[in-house]
Amino acid sequence: MMDVQSIRQDFPVYQKQPKLTYLDSAASSLKVKSVIDQVDHYYHTLGVNVHRGAYDLAYEATRLYEEARSTVASFIGAETDEIIFTRGTTSSLNMIAYAYREILKPGDEIITSELEHHSSLLPWMITAQKTGAILKYVPLSKEGRITIEGFRSILSLNTKVVALTHVSNVMGYLTPIEEITRLAHQQGAVVVLDAAQSVPHMSVNITNLAVDFLAFSGHKMFGPSGVGVLYGKKHLLNQLEPFEYGGEMADQVDLTQATWKEAPLRFEAGTPVISGAIGLAEAIRYIQKIGFKAIHEHTHELHQYTLKKLREIDGITVYNSTAENPVIAFNVDNIHPHDIATMLDQYQVSVRAGHHCAQLVTKFLGVNSTLRASFHIYNSKEDCDAFVHSIQAAKDFFQQF
Numbered sequence: 001m002m003d004v005q006s007i008r009q010d011f012p013v014y015q016k017q018p019k020l021t022y023l024d025s026a027a028s029s030l031k032v033k034s035v036i037d038q039v040d041h042y043y044h045t046l047g048v049n050v051h052r053g054a055y056d057l058a059y060e061a062t063r064l065y066e067e068a069r070s071t072v073a074s075f076i077g078a079e080t081d082e083i084i085f086t087r088g089t090t091s092s093l094n095m096i097a098y099a100y101r102e103i104l105k106p107g108d109e110i111i112t113s114e115l116e117h118h119s120s121l122l123p124w125m126i127t128a129q130k131t132g133a134i135l136k137y138v139p140l141s142k143e144g145r146i147t148i149e150g151f152r153s154i155l156s157l158n159t160k161v162v163a164l165t166h167v168s169n170v171m172g173y174l175t176p177i178e179e180i181t182r183l184a185h186q187q188g189a190v191v192v193l194d195a196a197q198s199v200p201h202m203s204v205n206i207t208n209l210a211v212d213f214l215a216f217s218g219h220k221m222f223g224p225s226g227v228g229v230l231y232g233k234k235h236l237l238n239q240l241e242p243f244e245y246g247g248e249m250a251d252q253v254d255l256t257q258a259t260w261k262e263a264p265l266r267f268e269a270g271t272p273v274i275s276g277a278i279g280l281a282e283a284i285r286y287i288q289k290i291g292f293k294a295i296h297e298h299t300h301e302l303h304q305y306t307l308k309k310l311r312e313i314d315g316i317t318v319y320n321s322t323a324e325n326p327v328i329a330f331n332v333d334n335i336h337p338h339d340i341a342t343m344l345d346q347y348q349v350s351v352r353a354g355h356h357c358a359q360l361v362t363k364f365l366g367v368n369s370t371l372r373a374s375f376h377i378y379n380s381k382e383d384c385d386a387f388v389h390s391i392q393a394a395k396d397f398f399q400q401f
């Protein structure tokens with residue numbers, strides 16, 4: 001097991017909240033001190049814009065910002081100019097879906113799934129409505145997984161876009177995306193991957209995945225909120241219409257028309273998220289220092305340990321006991337998830353209750369909402385015990401009525 005006490009020294013929130021049992025990292029991870037320090041360093045010592053000024057501070061800010069781009073690129077095995085800094089996964093995915101409004105024709109097909117977070121589903125739903133394209137859903141397995149067979153059954157020559165989640169934020173299932181991408185490419189479709197839940201937990205490499213576009217957020221991987229990444233293959237990015245127009249993205253501007261720079265600047269109109277990008281690069285360095293192998297071994301052990309303990313309590317339904325990511329989706333029989341979550345908070349146990357911005361998943365499960373406990377490197381076995389104990393206590397409390 002990881003030395004959790006020493007890891008917690010890196011997360012200042014524990015100094016203020018030593019008794020915190022934080023099990024909501026799938027929503028947002030806690031933040032690392034060195035990330036906060038990097039963001040602070042930018043504001044304390046620089047604070048100026050990038051790409052524009054011909055003075056030392058601007059050169060230094062630009063250097064740090066572009067270095068952050070290279071750090072992200074090598075983290076996922078991409079080229080530097082294939083990395084666009086955005087506001088987060090939501091804005092990255094919206095940018096691509098919006099650009100495809102110019103490309104898709106009536107009758108073209110977009111393949112998605114009921115496992116999607118709304119930020120992957122809704123942009124494509126609206127793009128389908130605007131273009132007359134058809135939204136098709138991969139039939140999920142009984143367990144609720146995206147499978148290659150399910151995908152094959154709806155893939156056709158009309159498929160132009162495949163927009164799928166890499167790991168479901170509710171179920172924690174890993175999509176077999178390499179094979180799906182290979183099949184999609186045979187039909188000439190592009191693959192847009194929502195990697196918001198995978199990048200914080202596993203090595204995600206573009207060379208292996210071969211997807212065309214990929215999105216993730218800083219705040220789920222110990223980085224700042226308000227920054228995310230859109231990866232796109234260079235030749236595809238440069239064919240797409242920009243999502244926003246403004247400063248630093250234009251090449252030549254005349255009275256009636258303008259031309260655009262190539263990616264990434266083509267998609268970074270206006271002043272970018274400078275401090276966020278610098279903070280995200282530090283979060284990546286922190287993850288690399290710990291290593292995905294250690295992250296996986298630690299969180300996997302906590303995950304399995306908690307599942308085993310939960311099985312010892314009657315009346316708990318776990319919906320995803322085979323999940324690859326350390327996420328437990330569950331309900332307590334006859335007690336509303338929000339009541340349980342509120343009660344757990346009395347024990348300083350933070351979990352999420354609701355539909356997790358993925359209403360089609362809860363519909364698939366046949367419920368209105370679920371509870372979700374998710375783990376990361378700062379969690380300990382004591383956290384798992386505190387969680388299970390508080391579930392039992394909440395259950396005992398509500399069963400009196």
Ligand SMILES: Cc1ncc(COP(=O)(O)O)c(C=O)c1O
Nearest residue numbers: 088089090117119169196197217
């Ligand atoms: C799978 C998945 N996709 C997309 C998002 C949206 O990320 P953000 O809110 O950072 O844009 C989330 C966040 O919960 C997610 O879990």
